[in-house]
Amino acid sequence: MRLPREKPKRELINITPLIDVVFILLVFFMLAGSIEPEDAFAVTPTASSSDLRGDVQDLVILVGEEGEIAINDRSVPRDALEGEVRDILTGNPEVLIQLKPDSRAEAKDVIAIMEEIRNGGASYIVLLTVGAGQVAG
Structure with a gap:
């Protein structure tokens, strides 16, 4: 007597845990990634061949084409720059000025x-530029 052979059952692979892990990684990288703050006005940095980069953005001072000045995201009159820098350095002497x-x-x-920034008490200033061959955007 011949018994009918059972067909092997195909096991389905459950990919739900994989999808969960991918979404958790997605959320982690979205939260851990840095979002660059917008400048107070448009500035096109100068090109440089230096390898040094200021990645820490404690304090960014923008200088516009017409000489306008902004500290982080707020405009500052030229004659008040030294006092502003002095106030910031008094509150946090370890701040990196860019x-x-x-x-x-x-x-x-x-x-x-x-010179005004140095007169305000800064001993070290990082000049932000775009690397040679890169396009500022």
């Missing part, structure tokens, strides 16, 4: 602003 001038700004204006 200067981001527009590539069309006059060099003498940028140097004068750097």
Whole structure:
């Protein structure tokens, strides 16, 4: 007597745990990623061949094409810059000051602003530029 052979059952692979892990990773990277704050006005940084980069954004001072100044996201009059820097450094002496001038700004204006920042008590200023060969966007 011949018994009929049972057909092997196909086991279905449950991918629900895989999808859960992918979504958890997605949420983690969305929350852990950094979102760059918008500048107070548009600035096109100068190109540089230096390898140093200021990745920490404690304090960013923007210098516009016409010499306008903004600290982080608020505009500051030129004559108040030294006092503003002094106040910030009094509250947090370890703050990293980053200067981001527009590539069309006059060099003498940028140097004068750097002197005002130094007069405000800054001992170290990072000049933010775009690497040579990169396009500012």
